[in-house]
Amino acid sequence: MEGASLGGGSRWMRPVELVAASLLAFIIALLLTGVFSRYVLAKPVIWIDEVASISFLWLAMLGAAMAVDRSEHLRLTLFVNLLPERLRGFASTLALVLMAVFLASLLMPAIDYAYEEAYVTSAALNIPMSWRASALPFGIGLMLLLALVNAVKGSRSAELAGSIVFAGIVGGLFWLGMPAIKTLGNWNIVVFLVGFVAFFLVIGVPIAFCFGLGTLAFLTFATNVPVFVMIGRMDEGMSAIILLSVPIFVLLGCVLDATGMGRAIVEFLASLLGHVKAGMSYVLLGSLFLVSGISGSKVSDMATVAPALFPEMKRRGHKPREMIALLATGAAMADTVPPSIVLIVLGSAAGVSIAGLFTSGFAIAMVLLAVLAVLARWKARGEAMEGVRRAPLSLIGKTLLVAAPALVLPFLIRSAVGGGVATATEVSTIAVLYAMAIGALLYGGLRPGRIYAMLVETAALSGAILLILGTASAMAWALTQTGFAFQLVSAVQALPGGWLTFMGVTILIFLVLGCVLEGLPAIVLMAPIMFPIARSLGINDIHYSMVVVTAMNIGLMTPPIGIGFYIACKIGNVSPDEAMRAIWPYIGALMVGLLAIAAVPFFSTAFL
Numbered sequence: 001m002e003g004a005s006l007g008g009g010s011r012w013m014r015p016v017e018l019v020a021a022s023l024l025a026f027i028i029a030l031l032l033t034g035v036f037s038r039y040v041l042a043k044p045v046i047w048i049d050e051v052a053s054i055s056f057l058w059l060a061m062l063g064a065a066m067a068v069d070r071s072e073h074l075r076l077t078l079f080v081n082l083l084p085e086r087l088r089g090f091a092s093t094l095a096l097v098l099m100a101v102f103l104a105s106l107l108m109p110a111i112d113y114a115y116e117e118a119y120v121t122s123a124a125l126n127i128p129m130s131w132r133a134s135a136l137p138f139g140i141g142l143m144l145l146l147a148l149v150n151a152v153k154g155s156r157s158a159e160l161a162g163s164i165v166f167a168g169i170v171g172g173l174f175w176l177g178m179p180a181i182k183t184l185g186n187w188n189i190v191v192f193l194v195g196f197v198a199f200f201l202v203i204g205v206p207i208a209f210c211f212g213l214g215t216l217a218f219l220t221f222a223t224n225v226p227v228f229v230m231i232g233r234m235d236e237g238m239s240a241i242i243l244l245s246v247p248i249f250v251l252l253g254c255v256l257d258a259t260g261m262g263r264a265i266v267e268f269l270a271s272l273l274g275h276v277k278a279g280m281s282y283v284l285l286g287s288l289f290l291v292s293g294i295s296g297s298k299v300s301d302m303a304t305v306a307p308a309l310f311p312e313m314k315r316r317g318h319k320p321r322e323m324i325a326l327l328a329t330g331a332a333m334a335d336t337v338p339p340s341i342v343l344i345v346l347g348s349a350a351g352v353s354i355a356g357l358f359t360s361g362f363a364i365a366m367v368l369l370a371v372l373a374v375l376a377r378w379k380a381r382g383e384a385m386e387g388v389r390r391a392p393l394s395l396i397g398k399t400l401l402v403a404a405p406a407l408v409l410p411f412l413i414r415s416a417v418g419g420g421v422a423t424a425t426e427v428s429t430i431a432v433l434y435a436m437a438i439g440a441l442l443y444g445g446l447r448p449g450r451i452y453a454m455l456v457e458t459a460a461l462s463g464a465i466l467l468i469l470g471t472a473s474a475m476a477w478a479l480t481q482t483g484f485a486f487q488l489v490s491a492v493q494a495l496p497g498g499w500l501t502f503m504g505v506t507i508l509i510f511l512v513l514g515c516v517l518e519g520l521p522a523i524v525l526m527a528p529i530m531f532p533i534a535r536s537l538g539i540n541d542i543h544y545s546m547v548v549v550t551a552m553n554i555g556l557m558t559p560p561i562g563i564g565f566y567i568a569c570k571i572g573n574v575s576p577d578e579a580m581r582a583i584w585p586y587i588g589a590l591m592v593g594l595l596a597i598a599a600v601p602f603f604s605t606a607f608l
Contacts, residue, residue: 009069009460016142020062020463021455024247027055031244031429035422047124049241054132057239059247060470061139063463064208066456068099068146073206073464076516078561080204089156094163095205096151101167102213103144105220105227110137113231136231174221181221186482192218193475207521208464211471215478225481230474237473237524238466241425242348247462248428249339252435254454258446259439261406262291262304268403270309271391278373278380280313284323285330285372289365290410292334302331302571310572317384320574321582326376328568328579329586332553333368333593336361338414339431342549344424345469345520350527352541354424358417360604364546367603371593375585405438465520472524480528492533499537503598506530506544507551514555515562522552543604550594558587 009017034048067073080091117133151160174181181188197214205213212234219225256262269283269290276282287305306327313323335342338358347354409431416427439445446454495501509530513522527548534544556564559580569576597603 009066013066013069016062017066017456017459020059020066020459021452023055023059023062024251024455024459024462027052027059027244028248028251028429028432030055031248031425032433035426035429039422050122050124052244053239053241056241056244057132057235058135058139059459060238060463060466061135062142063247063459063461064467065139065142065146065463066460067464067467068143068150070460071150072460073208074468074563075204075206076201076561077204079202090159090162091203093151093155093159094166095200095203095209096147096155097160097163097167098200098205098213099209100144100147100151101171102209102216103140103147105216106212106231107137107140107144109226109228109231110140112228113137113235133235136235174217178221182223184222186484186487188218188222189479189482189484192222193479197475201516206464208467208471211468211475211521211525215471215475218478233474233477234470237476238470240348242344242354242423243466243469245339245344245423245425245428246341246465247458248425248432249341249344250462250465251454251458252339252428252432254458255432255435255439255446256291256406257304258450258454259435259443261403261409261435261439261443262287262301263308264399264403264406264443265290266305266308268396268399268407270312271396271399274312275388275390277383277385278377280309280316280318281326281376281380282373284309284313284326285333285369285376288327288330288334289337289369290407292331292337292340292410301334302327302568306568306571315384316388317382318380319582320572321579322379324568324572324574324579325583325586326372327572328557328565328583329372329590331564331568332557332590333372334365335553336546336549337365337410338362338417339410339424339428340549341465342520342523342552343545346523346527346545346549347424349469349473349524350531350541350545352531352545355417356542356608357545358414358424359607360542360546361549362414363603363607364550364597367597368550368590368593371589372586375589379585402442405442409434468521469524472521476525476528479525484529488529488533493536499534499539500599502533502537502539503547506534506547507594507598510548510551511555511558514552515558523548540601540605542608543601546604547594547598550590550597554587554590554594557583559583 030048030052034045034052037048038044064073075095080088083091114130114133114137118128118130120129121127122129122132151163155163181191184191193214196217197210200210200213201207215230216227219227219230266283266287269286270280273279273282273286284305287309288301291301291304306323310320310323314320338361340358340361343357343361344354346352347357412434413427413431416422416430417424422430436446492502492505495505497504509526510522513526530548531541531544535541553564556562557568559565559576565579565583566576569579572579
């Protein structure tokens with residue numbers, strides 16, 4: 001699975017990039033103003049959330065269009081890369097044509113949706129909500145134009161014509177077969193929301209559009225529900241106010257990567273633990289734990305830690321494949337450390353306390369850290385320690401002094417949100433301001449041009465993430481409307497073994513979905529279905545959340561499909577075939593930790 005590299009977009013998209021970057025900066029300034037007025041002046045500004053909500057939807061849609069232009073929407077490429085070159089070109093063209101079909105089908109409903117919103121007036125600003133909703137048709141129209149341009153420019157004429165004919169014939173056949181299709185009942189879930197989505201994934205259609213196309217086909221061919229309803233569900237799924245923290249935490253990861261604050265943490269831990277056997281493995285795991293508590297991005301975490309530690313680990317006799325295995329599973333371990341974007345999205349999708357998730361996430365990561373550390377110590381029993389000396393206290397003190405401002409940040413975030421002092425969104429803005437100030441004072445600062453580039457990159461990545469959340473929300477809504485969820489509840493409650501059996505089913509589902517769909521879409525798709533079942537069985541929301549996220553992260557790092565595994569291999573410059581043989585004991589250690597977390601609610605709920 002991949003998005004394209006963070007290269008530049010088309011030249012004619014520069015004005016859109018400028019607007020998106022300005023919107024992100026404006027949102028951060030707006031939220032900081034709100035925090036200052038609420039906590040310092042004790043005079044909340046009531047219209048700030050409304051303005052932020054309007055700006056956020058525009059940022060999401062412009063960012064999604066930028067991601068289309070840059071080819072940065074996440075997609076599964078494993079099966080496409082196995083095709084012969086000629087078929088690979090056809091599959092890529094067909095993916096673009098299908099994206100265009102989806103966007104063209106939504107354009108008029110989105111215009112109608114914006115028109116309908118004109119009759120709704122905002123509470124604080126007293127303006128028509130069409131100011132906000134107009135972002136949907138504008139973004140969809142821009143994405144449609146970009147998809148068509150990419151299809152024409154990047155494809156051979158025969159491939160383009162063949163893709164259009166293929167899509168037209170299949171669509172026509174299903175249109176003619178609608179009367180028979182509607183008699184299939186819930187089997188249409190298997191046909192459209194499983195079969196269609198799986199086919200789109202295999203041919204390389206971006207995940208957001210896979211969900212969108214599957215839902216669109218389901219509503220069009222198997223129900224009498226107008227497509228107009230889908231626009232509302234997408235809007236709801238991608239613009240919840242709590243999701244404002246997603247682009248800001250993404251930006252925080254960029255800032256910390258650029259300033260070198262993560263590297264300072266790595267150097268401090270290396271001076272503290274590097275002299276003991278398996279010490280560099282402990283440093284790698286500890287660095288991922290702490291750095292993840294700052295950046296919220298697994299890619300950024302691994303890219304920060306690996307180059308700093310791998311040379312010394314190689315010198316001590318660690319095999320590259322073992323280092324990659326530890327890197328990948330360590331990143332999976334650390335994904336519940338706040339600020340975790342996955343936890344924020346889960347809290348939004350399932351209605352679970354973000355503060356509770358942040359508090360529990362630390363404890364769960366410690367459980368997984370412990371099992372990986374035990375395995376790492378056993379693996380390092382033959383480590384070459386010749387010439388390794390304990391770092392002098394002066395060096396430890398110096399590295400601690402440099403790393404201290406960065407070390408404070410993850411605990412500041414967790415304590416502020418977990419203690420109910422501020423929301424995740426408010427904390428994210430404070431964290432960005434803190435990181436930029438500390439970066440400027442202690443770590444060399446950032447050039448204005450670099451700051452602008454980070455704003456653009458954040459807008460594009462956030463747009464890709466939020467579009468996935470929107471289309472996954474629409475698909476989850478379609479699933480629940482069929483009554484499938486109620487049937488699933490009845491089936492699960494009838495299983496022997498009660499809640500423990502359900503935990504086993506949950507682990508299996510999210511391991512598979514974590515492999516195929518990556519984390520966020522799997523959560524948004526399944527949370528509305530699985531969490532009510534868990535509650536009916538008496539399972540604590542926080543406990544269940546930790547099982548879901550941990551299982552999903554393990555799936556994300558599990559070959560041969562898991563995207564995280566291939567990212568780790570790329571960062572460490574190791575062949576996936578070589579690393580695949582080494583990762584299974586580490587996956588096994590994480591599974592032991594997961595089973596303990598699932599069976600013992602104490603790990604998840606002790607500190608709530």
